[in-house]
Amino acid sequence: MSVPFSESDPAADPSAPVLADAAVMLAPLVRWLLGHGVPIGSLVRTLKRVYLDEARGELSRRGQRVTDSALSVLSGVHRKDVRALQAETPVERDLAPTPAAMLFTRWITDAGCRDAAGRVLERLPRQGPAPSFEALAREVCRDVHPRTLLQELGRLGLVREDGDEVLRLSDRFVLPGRDPAAAQAMAVNVADHLAAAVRNLACEDPLARLLEQSVFAEGLSAQAAAELGDVAREIWAEALQRMVHEAERRLADDAAAGRGGAARMRFGSYFYMEDGDEDRARAADTGQGPG
Structure with missing residues (x-):
């Protein structure tokens, strides 16, 4: 799938390749937002708030004073918006399962x-x-x-x-798509997946990188792809059982030793399949070339 992005010259704008990669990651998110009737203006306002939150953390890591001016320079958000957005109460999401x-x-x-x-x-x-x-x-x-x-x-x-x-009635915990908690679960899962990938990009030591891998195959029939989806569920069921047991054992060990901390982890697995005909139809509808 190809995603349109800025026509600026990559040589003149070093951020162009990064933005092109960001556009690929944003495409499914924007598709979901459009389906919920969220216009771009609302997303831009949310992005400004996210930029400010992350800029605040980045300034702290650098040991710099967190001021409106510093936030504006680092994030590119206008100082007027910096003041207005900082006065708003952010929406908190619980990262733990229910x-x-x-x-x-x-x-x-x-x-x-x-x-x-x-x-x-x-x-x-x-x-x-x-x-x-x-x-x-x-x-x-x-x-x-x-x-x-x-x-x-x-x-x-x-x-x-x-x-x-x-x-x-089910062999796995899957929330109905209509349930608000389903979107919240998607948000924290995708955020941690992306956080692992972003951390790995900045990590020079291969042995210190987090697990973030996938298997890719193309040229499959729809039936073969669906069958591989069943294989993925079987593999995940085995991995889920072992990881839950290992996590419970380590929590018990920490409690017995009187130690604990603020560390958290999330282990996941995903499988995605796409019908080539549907992909081409969507590309034609949006004026995009084949990906």
């Missing part, structure tokens, strides 16, 4: 929620000792009542009450 997400993940990864053949139990008793939905809920979060978590997972279409049991 209690409902943690409960569902525990269900599909906990060894105590598997049958003799090692398969994840599709049904759990609603109440009682482990393995039960109530026991899992209290292990994950003591601040939220198990009934509340059950209602939330039911609202998301992930479980259903069946008498005295809870029936699992």
Whole structure:
């Protein structure tokens, strides 16, 4: 896919190649924004706020005073906008998964929620000792009542009450696209993925770079691509189970040793497929050449 960008001469404007790469990353985001009726003016205002937040951090890392003038020079945001935007209260996003997400993940990864053949139990008793939905809920979060978590997972279409049991309706925690939390989850996942990639670009030591890899194949039939999507889900299910267990073990080790900290991590995997005919149709509609 080709993305139009500034016609400025790359030799005269050293930022042109970087902006061309940024345009590729922004294209899916803009597609999503257009689908939600967000005009470019609103995005520009948000970008100014993000530029100021990051400029503030950059000045602090450099040991420089954070002033309106310094922020304006570094970010390119006009001083009038700097003052106006700094007076606004930023919207905070919780980076941690919700209690409902943690409960569902525990269900599909906990060894105590598997049958003799090692398969994840599709049904759990609603109440009682482990393995039960109530026991899992209290292990994950003591601040939220198990009934509340059950209602939330039911609202998301992930479980259903069946008498005295809870029936699992999905093999992974996937929020409906209409749910506001789905966009929030996308935001933090994509942000951490991009943060890892950006950090690696600035890291000179290959051994210190974070995991950020992908597999690419083209010339596939739609059926073959869909089958590879199923393979990706199988691989992710195995990786999810091991990573959850390893994270829980290290959290327990930290607690036992009386140590802790502010460090956080996120481990993810993604799979994307695109029909070549659809891609060409979209390019024709937007006046772009084939990518």
